Amino acid sequence: MRIDVVTIFPGYLAPLRESLLGRAADAGLIEVALHDLRSWTHDVHQTVDDAPYGGGPGMVMRPQVWGEALDAVIASDSRPPRLVVPAPAGRSFTQATARAYATEQRLVFACGRYEGIDQRVVDHYSRQFPVDEVSIGDYVLVGGEAAVLVIVEAVARLLPGVLGNPRSAAEDSFSDGLLEGPAYTRPEVWRGQAVPEVLRSGNHGAIARWRRDRALERTAKRRPDLLAALPEDRLDAADQAF
Numbered sequence: 001m002r003i004d005v006v007t008i009f010p011g012y013l014a015p016l017r018e019s020l021l022g023r024a025a026d027a028g029l030i031e032v033a034l035h036d037l038r039s040w041t042h043d044v045h046q047t048v049d050d051a052p053y054g055g056g057p058g059m060v061m062r063p064q065v066w067g068e069a070l071d072a073v074i075a076s077d078s079r080p081p082r083l084v085v086p087a088p089a090g091r092s093f094t095q096a097t098a099r100a101y102a103t104e105q106r107l108v109f110a111c112g113r114y115e116g117i118d119q120r121v122v123d124h125y126s127r128q129f130p131v132d133e134v135s136i137g138d139y140v141l142v143g144g145e146a147a148v149l150v151i152v153e154a155v156a157r158l159l160p161g162v163l164g165n166p167r168s169a170a171e172d173s174f175s176d177g178l179l180e181g182p183a184y185t186r187p188e189v190w191r192g193q194a195v196p197e198v199l200r201s202g203n204h205g206a207i208a209r210w211r212r213d214r215a216l217e218r219t220a221k222r223r224p225d226l227l228a229a230l231p232e233d234r235l236d237a238a239d240q241a242f
């Protein structure tokens with residue numbers, strides 16, 4: 001997968017080259033290219049923003065600069081892109097979105113700042129490519145860069161070969177529609193708290209049932225919306241207690 005990120009703060013995306021993603025990049029599983037939006041300005045001040053039509057606070061990012069940047073970046077690789085624009089008003093980015101993005105050959109991220117990017121940029125590219133405005137949560141950031149770090153990590157970990165243990169991705173929270181339950185490791189007792197007996201029993205059937213119960217219990221308490229959204233056939237008779 002090729003990932004391009006256009007931003008006025010390329011340094012903010014440097015962590016994409018570290019750890020998990022660094023190994024994936026070294027292994028050729030992911031190709032990450034960072035582009036400074038200001039490279040496509042033509043004035044001495046490298047202006048990327050202007051006052052909003054209709055008035056209001058803050059500034060809006062200029063369509064001309066974004067158009068030249070995205071034209072150049074998209075043309076720099078033959079793989080057809082999905083354009084992803086983080087925005088507070090975007091559709092929610094979920095594990096399902098991450099799974100869908102993990103099947104893409106190429107993702108191009110447009111990181112806004114200020115009050116966002118002139119809407120005509122999204123409208124223009126939506127006529128040629130899939131374009132998603134996505135939100136990573138119901139809170140407001142100062143720009144799209146942090147959201148790109150979150151999205152790229154959630155997507156990259158699903159790519160074959162990126163995670164050391166592929167079963168992790170299959171069994172983590174949200175993968176089966178439930179939150180994952182509590183996890184324990186040695187020592188058996190820590191500050192007077194013992195590991196639940198069943199986990200040391202060696203009875204794999206009982207362990208699976210206990211883990212499912214803890215996941216259902218936690219989901220019912222913390223995210224009843226996820227439980228309500230589960231398809232009927234995903235809950236068996238033993239699950240009905242939640």
Ligand SMILES: Nc1cc(-c2ccc3cc[nH]c3c2)n[nH]1
Nearest residue numbers: 086088112136137141142143144
């Ligand atoms: N989920 C979420 C996205 C954002 C976001 C995304 C892009 C920009 C550009 C300027 N402010 C931004 C905020 N905040 N919260």
